Amino acid sequence: MGRPREFDEEQVVEAALEVFWRHGYEGASLTDLTEAMGITRPSLYATFGSKEGLFQKALERYGQKHLAFSAEALRAPAVRDAVEQWLLGFADAHTAPDQPAGCLGVNAAIACGEASEPVRQEALRFRRAGEVALARRLEQARAEGELPPDSSPTELARFVMTVCQGMAVQATAGTSRAALRRVAQMALTCLPLSPKGRRAARAG
CATH class of the missing domain: 1.10.357.10 (Tetracycline Repressor, domain 2)
Structure with missing residues (x-):
């Protein structure tokens, strides 16, 4: 079995949402995203598949909350x-x-x-x-x-x-x-x- 996640997915999506919102999709670098989310790149890819997958989650969260x-x-x-x-x-x-x-x-x-x-x-x-x-x-x-x-x-x-x-x-x-x-x-x-x-x- 894999190790359990050590972060709250909702919180990291919320952090990514603000980065995308502020900088746009292409302007939001992986470094910007991982630093704001407090996770590593491997964790980002393991959880969301890609930067695009993370953006889709952020967009969904944006609609639900804002x-x-x-x-x-x-x-x-x-x-x-x-x-x-x-x-x-x-x-x-x-x-x-x-x-x-x-x-x-x-x-x-x-x-x-x-x-x-x-x-x-x-x-x-x-x-x-x-x-x-x-x-x-x-x-x-x-x-x-x-x-x-x-x-x-x-x-x-x-x-x-x-x-x-x-x-x-x-x-x-x-x-x-x-x-x-x-x-x-x-x-x-x-x-x-x-x-x-x-x-x-x-x-x-």
């Missing part, structure tokens, strides 16, 4: 409230004072070279999953009459996610939370609510 607000936002009864909570949640997540600025998925994928294409694709799949979930909520709103029949949930979800990704880039450049929250509120005015949707928003 983007948990998004699932809650989609449960809001009124679609306007759902989109508002989604946008403001991303503005806040990108600018939390106790963590790196911006979005792990955006930061990790933005400077990936050809050798890291699988990682870029993984980050894109991660972001698309959020877009699909938002589109489903908007489809529900259209079916329930909160959005006009001729509105496109898919295009609206893409618009909202484009704003969220833009806010991530702005946050990385130092834009304040207050400024990004104003951007979120401006984007919200583009949501094409029906009369029923406006009534539901006021009631909420």
